[in-house]
Amino acid sequence: MDRPSHSKTLTEIAAEADISLSTVSKVLNGRGDVAAETRQRVSGLLRRHGYRPAAQRGFGVIDLLIGELHSPWAAELVSGSVKAAGRDGMSVVVSTLGSGRELAEWRRATNNRGTDGVLIVGNLSRETILHVLAGTNTPTVVIDPNEEPDASFLRSVGTTNHQGGALAARHLLEFGHRRIAVLAGPSDVWACRARADGVVTELAQAGFPLDRRFHRHGELNPAAGRRVAAELLSEPDPPTAIIAANDGQAFGVLQALTERGLRAPDHLSVIGYDDVPVATWSAPPLTTVRQPLAAMAGAAYRMLGLGADGGFGEVRHLEIAASLVVRDSTGPPRLGRWET
Amino acid sequence: MDRPSHSKTLTEIAAEADISLSTVSKVLNGRGDVAAETRQRVSGLLRRHGYRPAAQRGFGVIDLLIGELHSPWAAELVSGSVKAAGRDGMSVVVSTLGSGRELAEWRRATNNRGTDGVLIVGNLSRETILHVLAGTNTPTVVIDPNEEPDASFLRSVGTTNHQGGALAARHLLEFGHRRIAVLAGPSDVWACRARADGVVTELAQAGFPLDRRFHRHGELNPAAGRRVAAELLSEPDPPTAIIAANDGQAFGVLQALTERGLRAPDHLSVIGYDDVPVATWSAPPLTTVRQPLAAMAGAAYRMLGLGADGGFGEVRHLEIAASLVVRDSTGPPRLGRWET
DNA sequence: CTGAAAGCGCTTACAG
DNA sequence: CTGAAAGCGCTTACAG
Numbered sequence: 001m002d003r004p005s006h007s008k009t010l011t012e013i014a015a016e017a018d019i020s021l022s023t024v025s026k027v028l029n030g031r032g033d034v035a036a037e038t039r040q041r042v043s044g045l046l047r048r049h050g051y052r053p054a055a056q057r058g059f060g061v062i063d064l065l066i067g068e069l070h071s072p073w074a075a076e077l078v079s080g081s082v083k084a085a086g087r088d089g090m091s092v093v094v095s096t097l098g099s100g101r102e103l104a105e106w107r108r109a110t111n112n113r114g115t116d117g118v119l120i121v122g123n124l125s126r127e128t129i130l131h132v133l134a135g136t137n138t139p140t141v142v143i144d145p146n147e148e149p150d151a152s153f154l155r156s157v158g159t160t161n162h163q164g165g166a167l168a169a170r171h172l173l174e175f176g177h178r179r180i181a182v183l184a185g186p187s188d189v190w191a192c193r194a195r196a197d198g199v200v201t202e203l204a205q206a207g208f209p210l211d212r213r214f215h216r217h218g219e220l221n222p223a224a225g226r227r228v229a230a231e232l233l234s235e236p237d238p239p240t241a242i243i244a245a246n247d248g249q250a251f252g253v254l255q256a257l258t259e260r261g262l263r264a265p266d267h268l269s270v271i272g273y274d275d276v277p278v279a280t281w282s283a284p285p286l287t288t289v290r291q292p293l294a295a296m297a298g299a300a301y302r303m304l305g306l307g308a309d310g311g312f313g314e315v316r317h318l319e320i321a322a323s324l325v326v327r328d329s330t331g332p333p334r335l336g337r338w339e340t
Numbered sequence: 341m342d343r344p345s346h347s348k349t350l351t352e353i354a355a356e357a358d359i360s361l362s363t364v365s366k367v368l369n370g371r372g373d374v375a376a377e378t379r380q381r382v383s384g385l386l387r388r389h390g391y392r393p394a395a396q397r398g399f400g401v402i403d404l405l406i407g408e409l410h411s412p413w414a415a416e417l418v419s420g421s422v423k424a425a426g427r428d429g430m431s432v433v434v435s436t437l438g439s440g441r442e443l444a445e446w447r448r449a450t451n452n453r454g455t456d457g458v459l460i461v462g463n464l465s466r467e468t469i470l471h472v473l474a475g476t477n478t479p480t481v482v483i484d485p486n487e488e489p490d491a492s493f494l495r496s497v498g499t500t501n502h503q504g505g506a507l508a509a510r511h512l513l514e515f516g517h518r519r520i521a522v523l524a525g526p527s528d529v530w531a532c533r534a535r536a537d538g539v540v541t542e543l544a545q546a547g548f549p550l551d552r553r554f555h556r557h558g559e560l561n562p563a564a565g566r567r568v569a570a571e572l573l574s575e576p577d578p579p580t581a582i583i584a585a586n587d588g589q590a591f592g593v594l595q596a597l598t599e600r601g602l603r604a605p606d607h608l609s610v611i612g613y614d615d616v617p618v619a620t621w622s623a624p625p626l627t628t629v630r631q632p633l634a635a636m637a638g639a640a641y642r643m644l645g646l647g648a649d650g651g652f653g654e655v656r657h658l659e660i661a662a663s664l665v666v667r668d669s670t671g672p673p674r675l676g677r678w679e680t
Numbered sequence: 681c682t683g684a685a686a687g688c689g690c691t692t693a694c695a696g
Numbered sequence: 697c698t699g700a701a702a703g704c705g706c707t708t709a710c711a712g
Contacts (some may be wrong), residue, residue, distance in 0.1 A: 009688085009689060009690085010689070010690065011688090011689070011690090021689090021690080021691095022691085022692080025690065025691060025692085026691090026692090028690095028691095029691080029692095031692095
């Protein structure tokens, strides 16, 4: 494979169009001083031979920067951006940016090969995001930022987190649950706060305000879900349902149940958040609030404004609706206390 | 960001080295007719200004082609190649190649931007792999090919599948299991056949040959695991352990248990294959045969021979050892039949 | 081995 | 608006 090789030289194209090389070059570079008719004729010819106007002549590559790739959550974002970019013939370079060394490697690589746009996944540290933004004037969009996004400063894609939390709460209320626990994520993650707020508001509005003892926090992984669920299940009157901050936590809650010989939804209803593909793998399959992660990545790509149609180049912030996916980990509460 | 811009022109470098432009150009292009001393002096200067010898002047990009990105298995391969390539300052373009349209998109993209190497994930169809190989003379390595790899024809990375199967069988035998079932993958997937053969051989050697009724096949997903486990659990004398063909299937087996109010390992021991990150998410956490997927992708990258050290450019086929990861889904068999 | 010179593909200031 | 001409950065055949 060789560097993008054009089938013909500009000189040959000039001959074909029966026009001077100079004019062909001017058309290619979008200069103004060319007759409209000439421009049209020549630019068609150019395109046919694989040349594109200088303004549109990109690298054909965007970068997706992500903290780590091991979570199913991350994989969905990769998948969504690859699909969206592929439709425009753009390639997606995936880089992990967990350490300072990786940031330096990425800098070096993009200096060599160039990039037409950068998608930053919000689970990267604020510091890393600032570093990336500072060093480039390439269009950049943050996916699911950890902090409340300041649209004057950075462009971002999110989901309706507050509504997502409300959706989960309403689902449990409809089943008749009254003793509902919230396992919120880390309190410094903005999206997690918004989700928990959605739950709290919905419960209060329904007339069953959240019991303070049932408002917990934990990291976004199974270990935290398992630990907090174990604590809650040891309470004198445990909750009948738990709303977790992501699917990983919800899997941990199911582990805690299994360890005690209990199961969902008989002894405890469990709701996750994200709807990663493995949410269907749990026993029982997980009821969860769906964040359309692939669609979010696709929207972020379009906000780069690289497609032929310009995409959503003007949009500063965009929010996609969350929705409830009901599977088998939720059901009506048992009356009274369950026999162990 | 601009196309790789060199700080100085060759003419300026020639002046700096007090030598003619011609000679500088010859050094850059690796011509033979330059004095060793001159070459050394000039080539150092060139490198310092961001030029590299024509032979080494790549695109700084490799391609990873994969069938789909939703499985945790796929995500690990992405992660491994990104890490390995990053160390050489190379970028990894990830593309899904599920449909013919996607293949065409990828062709177009690589024609534009170029690529220094291609990693193909073996779960792509043989036809797709052949198409990709036919259209390029870029170094190409297949990761975990579905068919027995013919080293004269394609280069590949695999794991010791037969040994992996044996490992799983031995682990169960040591716990005292005698009624062991094998849920093999699709019989046209070479790696799956090898794994099942490993189990069969190990059991036979131990003097407890596999009961034919306990040799099943199924797709590599939870639904298949759940269905086959349900069948096996309905047998008059069910197995005490199941060896699944991948972690997804094993999750399905755990679902079937939960549905019946049973659990692993009390009523049935379950072993997966792969050790994807979510293997720790199940209830209980999954005992599984570890395929070092990230290491496989890293090795495949090195077989492209792009690094400064040449990597494993000469290797045609490379096999990495599988290993057993014992967690909580396996244990000694219950004596007699369990009460439901 | 070296480098002056011709040449290639492209851009651009400028005369018409 | 057009294109002849100068020029730029690089490569290469060839004389020494």
